[in-house]
Amino acid sequence: xxxxxxxxxxxxxxxxxxxxxxxxxxxxxxxxxxxxxxxxxxxxxxxxxxxxxxxxxxxxxxxxxxxxxxxxxxxxxxxxxxxxxxxxxxxxxxxxxxxxxxxxxxxxxxxxxxxxxxxxxxxxxxxxxxxxxxxxxxxxxxxxxxxxxxxxxxxxxxxxxxxxxxxxxxxxxxxxxxxxxxxxxxxxxxxxxxxxxxxxxxxxxxxxxxxxxxxxxxxxxxxxxxxxxxxxxxxxxxxxxxxxxxxxxxxxxxxxxxxxx
Numbered sequence: 001x002x003x004x005x006x007x008x009x010x011x012x013x014x015x016x017x018x019x020x021x022x023x024x025x026x027x028x029x030x031x032x033x034x035x036x037x038x039x040x041x042x043x044x045x046x047x048x049x050x051x052x053x054x055x056x057x058x059x060x061x062x063x064x065x066x067x068x069x070x071x072x073x074x075x076x077x078x079x080x081x082x083x084x085x086x087x088x089x090x091x092x093x094x095x096x097x098x099x100x101x102x103x104x105x106x107x108x109x110x111x112x113x114x115x116x117x118x119x120x121x122x123x124x125x126x127x128x129x130x131x132x133x134x135x136x137x138x139x140x141x142x143x144x145x146x147x148x149x150x151x152x153x154x155x156x157x158x159x160x161x162x163x164x165x166x167x168x169x170x171x172x173x174x175x176x177x178x179x180x181x182x183x184x185x186x187x188x189x190x191x192x193x194x195x196x197x198x199x200x201x202x203x204x205x206x207x208x209x210x211x212x213x214x215x216x217x218x219x220x221x222x223x224x225x226x227x228x229x230x231x232x233x234x235x236x237x238x239x240x241x242x243x244x245x246x247x248x249x250x251x252x253x254x255x256x257x258x259x260x261x
Contacts, residue, residue: 022046029053045069056080058104064088071096078102082128085109091116100124106152107131118144130154130176137161143168154178154200161213163188172196178224179203185210194218202226202249209233215240224249231256 021027023046025037031051039059045066048055052073058080067090070076076097086108094100098120110132118124124145134156142148148169158180166172172193182204190196190213199217202224209225211234220241226249233255238245 020049022048048073051075054078054080057084059083061085064090065093066090067092068095069093073097074099076100078104080104081108082106083108088112088114089117090114092119093117095120097121098123102126103128105129105132109133111135111157113141115141118142121145123147125149128152130156132156134158135181137165139164139167142166145169146171148172150174152176153180156180158182160184160186161189162186164191165189166191166193169193170195174198176200177204181205183207185213187212189213190216196220197244198222200224201228204228206230209237211237217241219244221245222247225253226250227252229254 020032021035022037024040025035025046027035032049033051033053035048035052035054036056037046037060038056042057042060043062045062053075055073055076062081062084063086065086065088070079074096077099079100079102082104086105087110089110089112091114094117100121101123103124103126106128110129111134113134115138118141121144125147127145127148127150130152134153135158137158139162146168149171151172151174154176155178158177159182161182163186166189170192173196175193175196175198178200182201183206194216196217197219199220199222203226206228207230209230217240221244223245230253238248
């Protein structure tokens with residue numbers, strides 16, 4: 001093989017590697033497993049190497065996450081989309097991400113999440129959607145996430161939790177709903193998350209303690225009800241938690257009658 005043929009063959013072998021990292025991004029880790037595209041002006045989801053495990057797309061501009069946006073990224077474990085002007089998540093947006101464990105959607109403008117948006121996220125364990133404009137959690141929306149452990153929904157616009165809101169998320173242990181507009185938690189809303197350990201409901205609009213829904217919880221350790229306009233909490237309201245309850249926050253509720261344990 002002459003010299004020119006050798007270098008041509010070498011270039012052909014190296015071409016996939018040379019093209020692996022998207023323009024304007026930088027990649028590192030073994031086999032370019034971490035792809036960092038933080039604040040580089042992207043307006044569409046880039047193509048990344050198959051071996052990518054962490055994809056950081058923070059501070060870009062993706063108003064709509066389309067169907068199959070990440071379908072070819074089957075090895076992703078961690079996906080960062082904070083501060084990306086997201087308004088809508090389409091059905092099947094995360095399809096194919098069957099190994100994803102961490103999903104960060106905080107600090108966007110999300111107000112529309114289509115049913116089926118979270119299809120395939122069976123391994124997802126940590127979901128952060130705080131500081132958005134989410135107003136509703138329809139039954140079945142979260143159902144694919146059977147391994148979800150932490151759900152952060154603070155600082156949204158959720159007004160009500162209806163029956164089946166957390167259907168399927170039986171492993172959920174930490175649920176943050178602080179600083180929403182919650183005025184009602186319907187019976188059946190918490191049936192599938194009876195093993196919640198941390199439950200933050202402070203800074204909402206609950207005027208009464210939702211006994212029928214809360215009685216489903218068994219092992220709550222940390223409950224925040226501060227900054228809700230509650231005047232009365234029924235006797236034995238926290239009895240179902242047994243000996244587990246360690247921290248109970250009731251400040252700034254205007255309580256005239258507290259519960260007897």
